[in-house]
Amino acid sequence: MKNRIVLLGPPASGKGTQAALLAATFGLPAASTGAMLREEKSRGSAIGTEAERWTTQGGLVPDELALRIVWQWIDGRTRFIFDGFPRTLGQAQAFDDGLQERGLTLDVVYLLELSDETVLNRICTRLTCPGCGSVFNESFHFVTKGSPCPSCGVELTRRKDDTREALDRRLSEYRKETLPVTEHYEARGLLRRIDASPARAVLFQALYDDLCANNPEEALS
Numbered sequence: 051m052k053n054r055i056v057l058l059g060p061p062a063s064g065k066g067t068q069a070a071l072l073a074a075t076f077g078l079p080a081a082s083t084g085a086m087l088r089e090e091k092s093r094g095s096a097i098g099t100e101a102e103r104w105t106t107q108g109g110l111v112p113d114e115l116a117l118r119i120v121w122q123w124i125d126g127r128t129r130f131i132f133d134g135f136p137r138t139l140g141q142a143q144a145f146d147d148g149l150q151e152r153g154l155t156l157d158v159v160y161l162l163e164l165s166d167e168t169v170l171n172r173i174c175t176r177l178t179c180p181g182c183g184s185v186f187n188e189s190f191h192f193v194t195k196g197s198p199c200p201s202c203g204v205e206l207t208r209r210k211d212d213t214r215e216a217l218d219r220r221l222s223e224y225r226k227e228t229l230p231v232t233e234h235y236e237a238r239g240l241l242r243r244i245d246a247s248p249a250r251a252v253l254f255q256a257l258y259d260d261l262c263a264n265n266p267e268e269a270l271s
């Protein structure tokens with residue numbers, strides 16, 4: 051069983067959802083730097099306050115700060131799933147070094163691949179519930195902006211940054227920052243490319259099968 055896993059992919063590739071599903075299925079602790087930052091901020095910790103200075107200016111936290119948060123979270127853990135981290139080559143190299151110091155190695159890095167067209171289509175038809183945080187898609191959930199949330203009844207809204215312009219920026223940033231990360235892991239023989247265009251359950255099965263590939267006794271019958 052692979053115990054130290056990284057999921058990478060463009061926006062709307064489903065990496066957060068898949069990380070949560072894998073975490074629940076295999077009992078692996080899962081984290082993203084975004085979630086860790088939100089937790090630090092809500093606790094009002096020194097790291098959280100420092101991170102807030104960067105994110106309130108609309109920026110991303112520097113690699114050094116991201117790594118500090120990651121090590122604080124890993125502290126003592128030997129199994130994990132990260133989603134969307136490492137985001138830059140600098141983070142990936144520092145992550146490798148830090149894992150080595152702790153006597154750990156990454157087992158696999160999954161790159162969830164999705165065409166720009168599909169990313170755009172998924173995001174521009176995406177609606178979120180301000181009440182319970184559920185995410186829906188106009189194309190296959192039979193909802194539109196203002197529909198009541200099927201889970202809790204609150205009116206569905208479109209996220210402010212789910213626009214064509216904002217997305218073009220995020221995609222070009224993703225390409226610039228994350229493609230060198232995937233090349234880095236490819237050179238180390240850790241990268242597996244997975245087609246992220248199928249439905250959530252199909253994508254999960256592909257990841258599940260790959261994770262269990264060398265351990266047939268662990269696979270579901």
Ligand SMILES: [Zn+2]
Pocket residue numbers: 179180181182183184199200201202203204
């Ligand atoms: Zn809701």
